[in-house]
Amino acid sequence: MQMPQHPYHTNPVPIQGSSALVPVDLNENHVDSHNGAQNGGYQQAESLFRQSQKLEADLHMLGMKIKQHEDNLNNLNAQKSKLDNSILHLQVTSGKSESSNTLTIDNGDSPLPISKEEVNKQILQHEKSAAGILCQIKTRFKAQASHLTPTKDVVGIVATLGQVEDDNLSRLFSEYLGLDTMLALVCRTIEGIKALEMHDKDGIVNKSSGLHGLGASIGRALDGRFLVICLESLRPYPGTYMADDAQRKLDILNPRLPNGSCPPGFIGFAVNMINIDSSNLFGVTPSGYGLRETLFYNLFSRTQVYKTRADMVQALPCISDGALSLDGGMIRSCGVFYMGNRVDIDVRFPRPEISMGIDNSLKLEMQLKDLKSQKENILEDLKREQTLLDVAKVNFQKKKNEYIRFLAESSANATTQVGRF
Numbered sequence: 223m224q225m226p227q228h229p230y231h232t233n234p235v236p237i238q239g240s241s242a243l244v245p246v247d248l249n250e251n252h253v254d255s256h257n258g259a260q261n262g263g264y265q266q267a268e269s270l271f272r273q274s275q276k277l278e279a280d281l282h283m284l285g286m287k288i289k290q291h292e293d294n295l296n297n298l299n300a301q302k303s304k305l306d307n308s309i310l311h312l313q314v315t316s317g318k319s320e321s322s323n324t325l326t327i328d329n330g331d332s333p334l335p336i337s338k339e340e341v342n343k344q345i346l347q348h349e350k351s352a353a354g355i356l357c358q359i360k361t362r363f364k365a366q367a368s369h370l371t372p373t374k375d376v377v378g379i380v381a382t383l384g385q386v387e388d389d390n391l392s393r394l395f396s397e398y399l400g401l402d403t404m405l406a407l408v409c410r411t412i413e414g415i416k417a418l419e420m421h422d423k424d425g426i427v428n429k430s431s432g433l434h435g436l437g438a439s440i441g442r443a444l445d446g447r448f449l450v451i452c453l454e455s456l457r458p459y460p461g462t463y464m465a466d467d468a469q470r471k472l473d474i475l476n477p478r479l480p481n482g483s484c485p486p487g488f489i490g491f492a493v494n495m496i497n498i499d500s501s502n503l504f505g506v507t508p509s510g511y512g513l514r515e516t517l518f519y520n521l522f523s524r525t526q527v528y529k530t531r532a533d534m535v536q537a538l539p540c541i542s543d544g545a546l547s548l549d550g551g552m553i554r555s556c557g558v559f560y561m562g563n564r565v566d567i568d569v570r571f572p573r574p575e576i577s578m579g580i581d582n583s584l585k586l587e588m589q590l591k592d593l594k595s596q597k598e599n600i601l602e603d604l605k606r607e608q609t610l611l612d613v614a615k616v617n618f619q620k621k622k623n624e625y626i627r628f629l630a631e632s633s634a635n636a637t638t639q640v641g642r643f
Contacts, residue, residue, distance in 0.1 A: 377502070381571060407450045490526075
């Protein structure tokens with residue numbers, strides 16, 4: 223039998239003093255408290271997010287400041303390096319290097335040659351040498367000497383093909399090269415080498431031909447070995463030249479110690495301290511090269527010149543092709559030292575025939591003074607930028623530590639809030 227269905231009705235609870243009947247939800251207090259907790263959590267999360275963004279923005283700003291100061295330091299160091307190179311170049315060009323002026327050793331054993339004529343007199347004292355015979359032939363035959371078969375390809379003698387403005391450097395360079403090299407003949411081509419000396423089928427020197435024959439004709443018998451350098455066979459300098467330099471000096475990078483700085487006391491490269499006649503700066507070889515990038519580059523390579531032995535020894539990590547010091551120190555090659563007192567060679571390079579004018583010298587001194595003043599300003603800027611960089615790094619580290627603490631505290635608070643629910 224089907225039971226009658228009776229609808230269920232919720233009767234309103236009367237409220238004292240009110241004519242209306244208002245229904246009451248028994249879960250209302252619980253919902254309100256839950257919504258309040260949610261709203262509070264959202265507000266707290268939003269606050270944490272804003273604080274996190276601010277800390278990240280501060281870190282980014284401080285990081286940009288650090289990069290800016292580092293870029294400024296790099297630019298200033300690059301400017302300082304260029305100024306150092308320019309100062310060294312001017313010191314060598316003017317011959318007014320403080321190192322060269324304060325350290326000149328002259329024991330007075332023999333007078334220094336001051337002209338090519340004086341050099342020729344020194345060479346003529348070696349009367350039985352190939353260089354001595356060549357000088358005799360040029361003295362006796364003058365212009366005709368350049369048309370003689372054995373000598374027409376000869377450019378000259380090493381000692382006469384370059385000049386050195388500083389007397390002390392002239393002594394150093396001649397000792398470094400040695401007498402045989404200073405007296406060496408320089409030919410343009412292999413054919414010129416062949417014309418200097420001929421041999422029979424057994425390899426015996428023909429004393430009636432070549433330079434031997436010329437020597438015999440003037441009563442100067444050539445005996446023993448002699449050195450001849452063929453420019454055509456030399457490997458020329460592979461790099462570029464200094465811009466706007468009348469002497470076409472080689473643009474060789476200055477040596478750098480492991481810390482990146484130029485060694486103290488470095489004056490320059492020997493190959494660039496040789497002055498060459500304008501007629502020998504171009505087109506001496508069949509390929510168009512001059513004497514600096516062929517002859518003198520092969521004789522000196524990247525030999526460095528320093529103020530003192532102590533400076534030279536300190537620079538050992540960046541010396542690969544030898545070094546000299548103005549007080550007589552000598553390194554022939556990496557790891558090969560010449561010890562003892564210096565030995566003077568009686569054949570030396572002459573001084574330039576045309577001395578630097580007073581006006582030009584004063585001009586170079588003013589340029590040098592201006593460059594040194596610029597360098598002092600750069601050094602002050604470097605100190606200031608380094609201080610600013612140090613301060614920025616300290617501030618960055620403080621802000622980083624603050625950010626790390628914030629993250630740690632935020633993580634702990636979040637864990638606590640989750641535990642409550």
